[in-house]
Amino acid sequence: MMARPLLRWASFTSLHTSSRLPFVLLPRTLNPRAPSLAFSAAASNYLHLSDDQLMAQCDMDTYKASGPGGQHRNKRESAVRLSHRPTGIVAQAVEERSQHKNRAMALTRLRTLLALKVRKAIDLDGYAPPSELLQILPAKSTIRGKDVGPQIGPNNPKFALGMQALLDLIFAVEGSVSETAKILGYIVYGSFLLSTGALSRLILSDDSLRVTVNELRTSKGMRPLR
Amino acid sequence: MTLRFPFTVRSPLPPVFASSLHRCLSIPSPSSSSSPTPLPSSDRRPPLFLRPPTFAASRSDLHDFRRWAESLALAAGPRISASDGGPDAALLRREIAWLVEDATVAAASESGVGEELRLRVELEELYRLWRARIEERRPFQYIVGCEHWRDLVLVVKEGVLIPRPETEMVVDLVAEVEGFEKGLWADLGTGSGAIAVGIGRMLQEGGRVFATDLSPVALEVARLNVERYELKDKIELRRGSWFEPLRDVEGKLTGLVSNPPYIPSSHVPGLQAEVGQHEPKLALDGGEEGMDHLLHLCEGSASALKSGGFFAFETNGDEQSEFIADLMSIKFGNFFHNIKLIPDFAGIQRFVTGFRR
Ligand SMILES: C[S@@+](CC[C@H](N)C(=O)[O-])C[C@H]1O[C@@H](n2cnc3c(N)ncnc32)[C@H](O)[C@@H]1O
Numbered sequence: 001m002m003a004r005p006l007l008r009w010a011s012f013t014s015l016h017t018s019s020r021l022p023f024v025l026l027p028r029t030l031n032p033r034a035p036s037l038a039f040s041a042a043a044s045n046y047l048h049l050s051d052d053q054l055m056a057q058c059d060m061d062t063y064k065a066s067g068p069g070g071q072h073r074n075k076r077e078s079a080v081r082l083s084h085r086p087t088g089i090v091a092q093a094v095e096e097r098s099q100h101k102n103r104a105m106a107l108t109r110l111r112t113l114l115a116l117k118v119r120k121a122i123d124l125d126g127y128a129p130p131s132e133l134l135q136i137l138p139a140k141s142t143i144r145g146k147d148v149g150p151q152i153g154p155n156n157p158k159f160a161l162g163m164q165a166l167l168d169l170i171f172a173v174e175g176s177v178s179e180t181a182k183i184l185g186y187i188v189y190g191s192f193l194l195s196t197g198a199l200s201r202l203i204l205s206d207d208s209l210r211v212t213v214n215e216l217r218t219s220k221g222m223r224p225l226r
Numbered sequence: 227m228t229l230r231f232p233f234t235v236r237s238p239l240p241p242v243f244a245s246s247l248h249r250c251l252s253i254p255s256p257s258s259s260s261s262p263t264p265l266p267s268s269d270r271r272p273p274l275f276l277r278p279p280t281f282a283a284s285r286s287d288l289h290d291f292r293r294w295a296e297s298l299a300l301a302a303g304p305r306i307s308a309s310d311g312g313p314d315a316a317l318l319r320r321e322i323a324w325l326v327e328d329a330t331v332a333a334a335s336e337s338g339v340g341e342e343l344r345l346r347v348e349l350e351e352l353y354r355l356w357r358a359r360i361e362e363r364r365p366f367q368y369i370v371g372c373e374h375w376r377d378l379v380l381v382v383k384e385g386v387l388i389p390r391p392e393t394e395m396v397v398d399l400v401a402e403v404e405g406f407e408k409g410l411w412a413d414l415g416t417g418s419g420a421i422a423v424g425i426g427r428m429l430q431e432g433g434r435v436f437a438t439d440l441s442p443v444a445l446e447v448a449r450l451n452v453e454r455y456e457l458k459d460k461i462e463l464r465r466g467s468w469f470e471p472l473r474d475v476e477g478k479l480t481g482l483v484s485n486p487p488y489i490p491s492s493h494v495p496g497l498q499a500e501v502g503q504h505e506p507k508l509a510l511d512g513g514e515e516g517m518d519h520l521l522h523l524c525e526g527s528a529s530a531l532k533s534g535g536f537f538a539f540e541t542n543g544d545e546q547s548e549f550i551a552d553l554m555s556i557k558f559g560n561f562f563h564n565i566k567l568i569p570d571f572a573g574i575q576r577f578v579t580g581f582r583r
Binding site: 060061062067068069070071072073074075078080094095096097098099100101 | 311312313317320323324365366367373374375376377378387388390391392393394485487488489493497498500501505509510540541542543570571572573574576
C-alpha cells in the first residue's frame with residue numbers, strides 16, 4: 001500500500017511548541033463510513049484503550065518523499081501521521097527527532113483530539129461526575145474530596161480523560177458554564193461549591209479546551225469565554 | 227582497541243552512564259579545553275549534547291543566532307531541496323531548533339529565567355556549524371554528533387552511517403520473534419550499533435548480540451553507544467567481513483539482522499549531498515545492482531542460523547526485496563520458509579524476513 005501524500009510541512013512555523021495543541025489535522029468532513037461522532041456510545045472508550053490497542057485502530061504512514069528512501073536519504077522525514085479508522089480523526093507529529101518519538105507524540109495528540117471531538121450522551125438526571133473529571137477541577141474547590149488527589153493539569157496525560165468528561169457535560173447543557181458549575185457543585189455536595197469563575201478559569205487554562213467550548217457557545221449564540 | 231573519543235564526562239548523562247564512561251574512556255584533563263590552541267578537528271570532539279556547558283550567551287544573542295540561521299535556511303532550503311532532494315526550509319528550521327536544544331542547557335524558549343544561557347559550544351562556533359550545514363551540506367547529525375533513533379540518542383560522527391528512520395523497524399521485527407529475549411543474535415554491518423543496541427536493550431539473561439563491521443571507525447562509535455547504554459555484557463563487537471568473525475557461533479544463531487550497503491553503484495554519484503559527499507561509501511555502495519552484499523548474506527545465512535532461526539534484511543525496496551524473497555524461497559527454499567516482505571511506513575517493501583527450516 002502506498003502512502004497518500006500528506007499535508008504540506010511548509011506551513012510549520014513554530015519552533016517551540018506545546019506538546020498538546022498544534023499539528024493536528026482535522027478532516028474537513030469526517031470519514032463518511034465511520035459511525036457518527038455525535039453521541040456515539042463506544043466513543044468514550046477510545047481513551048481507555050492502551051497505546052497498543054489504540055494504534056491497532058490506526059493507519060500509520062510517513063511523509064512519502066519521492067525516491068527510494070532508506071540509505072539514499074539523510075533524514076528522510078521521520079514525521080508520522082496516524083489516521084484513526086473508527087472516527088476518521090488524523091493526528092500527526094513532525095517535530096520530534098526520531099520516528100519512534102513522533103509516533104508517540106502523534107498518539108498523545110490523537111488522545112487529545114478524541115477527547116475534544118468525540119462526545120458521549122449524558123443523562124443529566126442520574127449524572128455523577130466520573131473521577132477523571134473530579135481530578136481536573138481546581139485544587140481549592142472543596143468539591144473534589146480528599147480521595148481525588150492533587151489537581152491534574154493540562155500537561156498530564158490523564159487530563160484528556162477529565163477534559164472529555166467535562167466537555168460531555170458542557171455539551172449536555174448546551175454550553176452554559178454556570179449551569180455546568182451548578183450541576184457539578186450541586187450533585188457532588190448538595191450545594192453550589194464550584195463557582196462559575198473557577199470553572200471558566202479551568203476551561204481557559206487549556207487552549208484546545210477553550211476553543212472547543214467557545215465554538216459550541218458561539219454556535220448556540222452565547223458569548224465566548226475570555 | 228583504543229577509543230579515540232576524548233569525552234569529558236561532566237555531562238548530562240544519568241550517573242550510571244557517566245560512571246560507565248569514566249571506567250571506559252581515558253579522559254583528558256578538562257583544563258586543556260580552556261587553552262587557546264585551535265579546536266581539535268570536529269570528529270575528535272564529543273557530541274554537542276555531551277559537552278560541558280562552559281560557555282555563556284545572552285538570550286538576545288541566541289535569538290539573533292536563530293534569526294540569522296533561519297534566514298539562511300529560508301534562503302537556501304528551496305534551492306537545496308530542488309537540486310538533489312536535500313532538506314527543505316521546514317526541515318532545516320526544525321534542525322535549528324534541535325541544534326539549539328543540544329547546544330544549550332535549559333529550554334531556550336523559556337522566558338523570564340534570567341538573561342544568561344549556558345552553552346556547550348561558543349556562540350561563534352554555533353554560527354560556524356550552521357554555515358557548514360548550509361554551505362557544505364554537512365549532515366546535521368554529524369554537526370551535533372548524534373542521531374535520535376527510536377528512543378535512543380546514538381553518537382555518530384563522520385565515517386559512520388547515520389542510522390535511518392526506516393531501520394527503526396528492524397528492532398520491532400526482532401521483538402516479534404518468539405523467545406528472542408534469550409537468543410544469540412547477529413547484527414552484521416552494525417555501523418553506529420543502532421540495531422544492536424535496540425535489540426540488546428530488550429534481551430534477558432543469556433541473550434546476546436554479536437555486532438560486526440569491517441570499518442574500525444564504525445566499531446569505535448558502536449562501542450561508545452554500547453557503553454553509553456550499559457550493554458557491554460550483552461553486545462560483543464567484532465571486526466571483520468560479514469560472517470567471517472562469526473565462525474565460532476556458526477549454526478548457533480537465533481537470528482541474524484542486517485542493513486547492508488544496498489545502493490546500486492551507479493546511483494552513488496547522484497545522491498543528495500549530505501549522503502553522497504559526507505557518509506562513508508563503504509556503508510552505501512552495494513555494487514552494480516546494489517545487491518552484492520545482500521546476496522552474500524543470503525548465501526551465508528543457511529549455515530549461520532540454527533534450525534528455526536530468524537533473519538531480517540533491509541533492502542533498497544520493492545524490486546530488491548522481491549528478488550531477495552524469491553531467492554530465499556525458491557533457490558534456497560530447502561533451507562528457508564515463511565519468507566515475508568515487510569513495508570516501511572512510506573509503503574515501500576523495505577524488509578525481507580524469514581526462518582531457517
Ligand atoms: C548501511 S550501513 C548500516 C549501519 C547500521 N547497521 C545502521 O543500520 O545504521 C552498512 C554497514 O555495513 C558495513 N560494511 C560494509 N561492508 C562490510 C563487510 N564486508 N563486512 C562487514 N560490514 C561491512 C559498513 O561499514 C556499514 O557500517
